[in-house]
Amino acid sequence: MNFVNVEISxxxxxxxxxxxxxxxxxxxxIVVDSSGTKSHYRLVGRKEQKxxxxSTKLGxxxxxxxxxxxxxxxxxxLLELPKGYELFENNKEYVNKPTRKDTYLFGNGSKYRSxxxxxxxxxWLASDKEMPCSCKYCPKDSYRNNAQSRRSVDTRSPSKFNQTIQKQNTSSIKRLTAAQKGKSKATSVNAKDENLSLRIDNxxxxxxxxxxxxxxxxxxxxRDSLFSEEGGDLIKYWPAIIREKSKAMHNFIDPIGNNSNNSSVFYTLQPLMLAGTKRLQQNAIIPWLAYSTKNVTRAIESKLRKEDNEHLLKTNEIRLLQQMExxxxxxxxxxxxxxxxxxDYIRLTRPSRDSSTERLPxxxxxxxxxxxxxxxxxSGDLFPRSPPSSKNDGECFMLKKLNKDKxxxxxxxxxxxxxxxxxxxxxxxxMSCTIPVSYIDRMSIISETTKLYIHEATNTNIQNIQNIQTPRKQMAKRSRPLPPLRTKKHKIDHLTKETSIDISTSQSSQSSKSTNIKKVDMTRAKIVSPRIPFLDESDDNSD
DNA sequence: ATCGTGTACCCATAATTTGC
DNA sequence: GCAAATTATGGGTACACGAT
Known part of the structure; x- marks a missing residue:
């Protein structure tokens, strides 16, 4: 998971x-039922053991x-429960049975019992919400996966209110998927926004x-690496998709540093080509058409081309072949x-000795x-590093190889x-990467989702986006595709997608016209994309 | 270390609501 | 009105924790 909504201190x-x-x-x-049982809820204070x-278990x-x-x-x-959540103790005094006390967590309409x-x-709250919440009370797309799955509770106004909410939610989700199969989806999305009273015009x-x-x-x-490129300093903005819009919480510390007075709306953005999402305020974003894309795309392109060349010069086929043919x-x-x-120079995960002061080799x-x-x-050379205190920080050129020359x-x-x-x-x-995904997959997922969204937006932008977006020329040449390492769930979709993706990438960026039904699946796939940590690069897929 | 007690959690089922 | 879906309720039990 990509935890973008956690403050770690x-x-x-x-x-x-x-x-x-x-x-x-x-x-x-206090509610007394017909048999004389008295029941009431009590707010559990922060200082109580319960x-x-x-806070310890959740933390x-x-x-x-x-x-x-x-x-x-x-x-x-966990220093505090998420805003709007509170712990309550249900106190039930029976006439002829011992009193029973149960603690429940209320907040989102569900009643969490532990x-x-x-x-x-x-x-899920802490995450970027790329994945649907998998807790037992949140609505699932597949209906009734396990019996007695979810409950929702509002003891004050039993049933009615709460149930209507839930109804609307699930039905809007259903409508959404139905709409995606067709064409229009804007309308159904709005339905949910209205529900949350988040709609703000313009x-x-x-x-x-x-x-x-x-x-x-x-x-x-x-940024440094971007700015060091020719034209890199022209890039002031980065393309992103708005995934969610929400109102700021009272004591929310906004990432920009301002205290949010002017606008309390926050956008959860997914920057293109980057992992994870960002939560930004209105004034940190501008509409697509408000920024000239020409310079930017050119700058990015030239940067990429330059890297390519650099790479080609560096290749050392002879040594490769000699060593482990x-x-x-x-x-x-x-x-x-x-x-x-x-x-490349990389950092290793474990120190050569297990002192915490030593920096990673x-x-x-x-x-x-x-x-x-x-x-x-x-294979390569190992350079242990001394603790940060010693010497100056330009030490990387004074690194001493641990291994002997041959x-x-x-x-x-x-x-x-x-x-x-x-x-x-x-x-x-x-980096802690565990799930392998092919290069083709990653790139197609990104470009396919973008295409999908672009269709909804103005058509004139397609060209620009794709300039930025299109997978650059492959750099890695390999003789065989990577073996599947141990993976988690996504593997199955991944395989079924492979063929269609292959086609769309090989015909380069011009696939806005290729009306590929798989696009809809891609919106599901994007869930996987940004956080799949391990990607291999390949252009000769010979499976 | 072990025992006993109370609690937290899980689960089955009863009760209720919803959809057809 | 019936079946399916959903929710509430209370029992069973594993576990934590204090007492021995």
Whole structure:
């Protein structure tokens, strides 16, 4: 999962997005039923033990998930429940039975009966919402997967109100899928917006493609690398799709730094070609047509072309062949968000000694190959690093090779933390990639979804978008496609898509006219795309 | 370490609502 | 009005935790 809505601090974790609303809280009045049983709800205070159970268990679960995706979690404690959620204790006094007390979490209309039940929903709230929530109470597309799946509760106004809400939600989802099969979908999307009273006129809408200020979209290292290219400084905005629009929570810390007075609307954006989503305010984005795309596309293109050439010059076929002729070799592979090439410097995940002060060692890739066990490995030189304190930071040129001249180290993919950047020598996050996806898939998914959205937008933009969007010329040449590594669920769709994608990519960018029914599936596929960490690059798919 | 107690969680089923 | 879908309820039990 891609956790974009979590604030990690020394004190613990906060989830900055919420679908909770106090209107879903139960009434605290005492209700007496016909048999004389007295029942009432009591708000559980933050200082109570029950509350601690929730904050530690939920914090623990969230912390684990964050760490799994490579983030450092100083303290796995949920500092507060997401906005609008509260813990209640149901107190039931029976006439002839002992009193019963049950704790429940209310907030989004569902009644979570344990931290474990809320766990998945919390992760979803914290995530970029690319995937539907898999908690037991959230609506599923397939009807009634497991018996007695979901409940929803509003004890104050039993049934009516709450049920209508749920009805509308599920039906709008159904309508959406139905509409997607046809053509128009704008109308059905609006239905849901209205429901959430989020409609604001003359502002960008969900599914619009807009430009987002790169200050908020790219990391500084990415910007640096872009700016170092000719024309790179012309790029002030980055294309993105609006995935969600929401109102700011009261104490939401907006990512721009302003205190949100002017506009309380937030957009959840998915920048094209980048992993993850961003939550930005109105003033950080501009409509597509408000920005001249010519310069930008040219600059990006030239950057890409330059990289290509550079790469071609660097290839060293002879050495490759001499060394491990029998193994298929690659010139580059995608690992998560980064492209790793021969001669690159990368960081390894484990320190050579297990002192925490030591920085991750650097590894220079000499070759990338598929070994006899069909595992991708890299051979190269290892450079241990001293703790950050010693010497100056230009140390990368003073690196001392650990291996002797005629020897190389071999490492597994799992040992790679990410690229080493001269300007950012202290990065210690790991890429932590587990799911393999083909290069074709990644690129097609991105371009296909864009095409889909573009159809909804103005036609005049198609050309521009595609200039940016189209997969660049392949750089890696490999003799065989990658073996499927252990994967999770997505594998099946992935295989069925393969053929159609192949065609659309090979005929380059001009496929806006190819009316491919698979496009609809692509909207589902995009869910997978941004966070699939491991991508291989191939153009000769000989399966 | 083990026992006992109360609680949290899970599950089956009863009850109710909805769709045809 | 019936069947299916959904929700509420209460029992069973694993587990945590304090007492022995």
């Amino acid at each position: 020394e004190a613990g974790l906060k989830v900055s997005y919420s679908d909770g609303d106090p209107k879903h809280h139960p009434s605290i009045e 509350f601690d159970v929730y 623990d679960a969230l912390g684990k998930a964050l760490e799994k995706s490579g983030l450092l979690v100083p303290k796995a404690l 931290p474990a039940e809320f766990e998945e929903h919390l992760l 502002k960008s809408r969900r599914e619009d493609i807009i430009w987002a200020d790169i200050k908020y979209v790219l990391h500084s290292s990415q 029998s193994y298929p070799h690659y010139k580059a592979i995608f690992l998560g968000t980064e492209l790793l090439k021969e001669d 650097i590894f220079k890739i000499n070759t990338i190959f598929l070994n006899s066990q069909k595992k991708i490995q890299m 020897f190389e180290y071999t490492i597994d993919l799992s040992e790679i933390a990410g690229r080493y950047y001269k300007l950012h020598p202290n990065i210690n996050q790991n």
